[in-house]
Amino acid sequence: MADIHGTYDDLFSAVPGALAALLDAGDAGGSVAVFVDGEPVVDVWGGFTDGGRTVPWQRDTITNVWSVTKTMTALCALILADRGALDVDAPVARYWPEFAAAGKEKVLVRHLLSHTAGLPDWDAPVTLEDFCDWPAATSLLAAQAPRWEPGTDGGYHSLTQGFLVGEVVRRITGGSVGRFLAEEVTGPLGADFHMGLASEHDDRVATLVPPPGKDEDYAARAPGAGAAPASGGAIRVRDGNSVAWRRAQIPAASGFGNARSVALVQSVMACAGAVNGVRLLSEAGTERARQVQFEGRDRVLGIPMRWGLGYGLFGTTYGWGGWGGSLLVIDPDSRMAVAYVTNQMREPAEETRGLDLVMSAYDGLQGLRR
Known part of the structure; x- marks a missing residue:
């Protein structure tokens, strides 16, 4: 059996066992964490970074x-909303006037x-260079018309x-979402998460390994889609x-x-806005995430979805996953x-590891709550 490192409560021994089974089955590497009441009951890792x-x-x-990043961006927006700096029911153009173009007012x-x-x-058409050029990526979105009447359908x-x-x-804070995340969220919590990674961390990065039988030109596809986006802006493993x-x-990926x-x-969202004495938002502020905004067949993913404010909703739980397997x-x-x-x-159609x-x-x- 693969070597698993870290710590875990004995009641949760099935979690490191499941990670070991994935590594034994051929996965390169990974980590799993379970926090209850803001404290880690599982914090394990294993395998290889290459x-x-x-x-x-x-x-x-x-x-x-990948797209687990969206939950971090959503949290930043929810914090601003909780502080009264952002009104989620306001027109985007209130904060970003240029966005009102092409019928988006x-x-x-x-x-x-x-x-x-x-x-x-x-x-x-957009390229990796465009994604890395914030003014270019956002200006293009501000200028284009919506593909359906906003608020009437989900895709x-x-x-x-992330750019939107x-x-x-x-526009509200005067700095990037990555900066806000670092100063207002990960810094106070002491969390090792980065959006806009500094070079000093490069030697800690595990490189992405394509699915079996694929190479670094393997490109992103929506789970229900059969082709790359119409713009030709599909991201490849080598880009990541x-x-x-x-x-x-x-900020989406x-x-x-x-x-x-x-x-x-x-865990801030799981624990009514505060973890380890650090309060980032009110309990009511966390509940915003679970307010259903759309329920139906997602026209891009091609599957039934319930969308809250920044998170996918799944029964009484919520979160999101990333291309390739990461999950929250x-x-x-x-x-x-x-x-x-x-x-x-892994190929999206074959992905069950996180679940x-x-x-x-x-x-x-269940054992912990007995």
């Missing part, structure tokens, strides 16, 4: 978590957070959501492994962290956050 299986995964290894901030703004992709804004919400955050991607502010940091930060699940009723972070990518680990966590939770 496809060649030469560099062991360490306690401080971090990797690109009635698009609300909550439409951005709930994937109902009608801007799931760029109309013009996953895979990369655009992030620009609103920038590039230095340009690490340095960039791509370029966050770097490990399971411990993801679970710690999002928040259960406020149990005050639990479960995070799985991996550098081993299997979450179910293992619930086995332990």
